[in-house]
Amino acid sequence: MTTPIAQWKAEYETGNTLVDQQHQSIFSIINALHSATVAGQGADLLEQTIQSVRDYTTVHFDTEEQYMRNQGYAGYADHKRKHDALRAKFTAFETQSYPDIQQHTIMVSHFLTTWLIQHIQNDDQVMIAACRSSAQPVAEVVGPAVPQALAEIAQWRPEYETGYTLIDDQHRSLFHAINALHSAILAGRGGELLERTLKILESYTTIHFETEERFMAELHYPEAADHTAKHRALRQKVEAFIAEEAQTPSRRLALRVSRFLTEWLIHHIRDEDQRMIDFLRQTRRQQQTLTAKAERP
Ligand SMILES: [Fe+2]
Numbered sequence: 451m452t453t454p455i456a457q458w459k460a461e462y463e464t465g466n467t468l469v470d471q472q473h474q475s476i477f478s479i480i481n482a483l484h485s486a487t488v489a490g491q492g493a494d495l496l497e498q499t500i501q502s503v504r505d506y507t508t509v510h511f512d513t514e515e516q517y518m519r520n521q522g523y524a525g526y527a528d529h530k531r532k533h534d535a536l537r538a539k540f541t542a543f544e545t546q547s548y549p550d551i552q553q554h555t556i557m558v559s560h561f562l563t564t565w566l567i568q569h570i571q572n573d574d575q576v577m578i579a580a581c582r583s584s585a586q587p588v589a590e591v592v593g594p595a596v597p598q599a600l601a602e603i604a605q606w607r608p609e610y611e612t613g614y615t616l617i618d619d620q621h622r623s624l625f626h627a628i629n630a631l632h633s634a635i636l637a638g639r640g641g642e643l644l645e646r647t648l649k650i651l652e653s654y655t656t657i658h659f660e661t662e663e664r665f666m667a668e669l670h671y672p673e674a675a676d677h678t679a680k681h682r683a684l685r686q687k688v689e690a691f692i693a694e695e696a697q698t699p700s701r702r703l704a705l706r707v708s709r710f711l712t713e714w715l716i717h718h719i720r721d722e723d724q725r726m727i728d729f730l731r732q733t734r735r736q737q738q739t740l741t742a743k744a745e746r747p
Pocket residue numbers: 514529533569573574
């Protein structure tokens with residue numbers, strides 16, 4: 451079991467639902483990246499995951515910056531400078547070449563976790579509190595009090611846990627990405643954020659499906675073909691959403707996407723993924739028993 455590197459705590463909350471959900475999504479993607487590293491996933495997968503952390507952080511910074519502008523926040527320039535410094539850091543991560551991708555990934559996960567926690571506590575909480583108390587007549591673009599029940603379309607439940615940390619972390623990240631999209635819709639930014647969220651979801655589901663498909667291939671899972679076909683169908687559906695969004699972006703489409711993805715994921719996790727993980731564990735147990743027997747004098 452991998453311990454999450456980025457542990458979410460109540461004290462990190464800013465009180466703004468959209469911002470808090472996006473922060474949690476970033477934490478969740480960092481955890482997925484970290485458990486992928488610990489599980490010894492390949493360089494391609496790690497690089498893609500680092501990219502999705504970067505994409506998601508960028509979406510999040512854009513959200514906060516637009517909010518600060520709309521609120522006429524006095525600390526805007528200073529806050530944005532800090533975001534820009536992290537954006538530059540991401541570019542630096544990319545342009546350098548790393549002989550050891552595992553080592554690099556661990557460094558990125560630690561760096562980001564520390565950066566985020568400090569930034570949330572020193573800057574984001576101050577900014578949200580200041581914007582809320584200011585008497586600006588401008589409506590809060592990032593909704594001030596979206597009820598939690600409404601904001602979270604994809605609620606994570608313990609029963610969705612497969613017990614396999616890498617897979618569970620990836621599923622949780624997908625849930626968070628859907629929630630962030632959904633709360634953006636409620637805040638009236640769904641159409642605008644839909645394209646980018648869809649792209650993130652596309653690359654994130656690809657990474658996740660690749661992880662699962664690799665497991666199935668390694669273990670000669672008898673239902674692999676069927677399971678993979680379901681993944682393929684979802685990928686096509688996401689591509690179709692992206693195409694539709696390019697033609698006619700709308701809040702209604704954003705809502706349809708978040709509902710569809712939530713339902714699909716819950717069904718798929720509880721049914722197909724759980725079966726696959728049960729098989730995986732059973733096979734590993736059998737292999738361990740065999741190895742133990744072979745090693746006995
Ligand atoms: Fe920020």
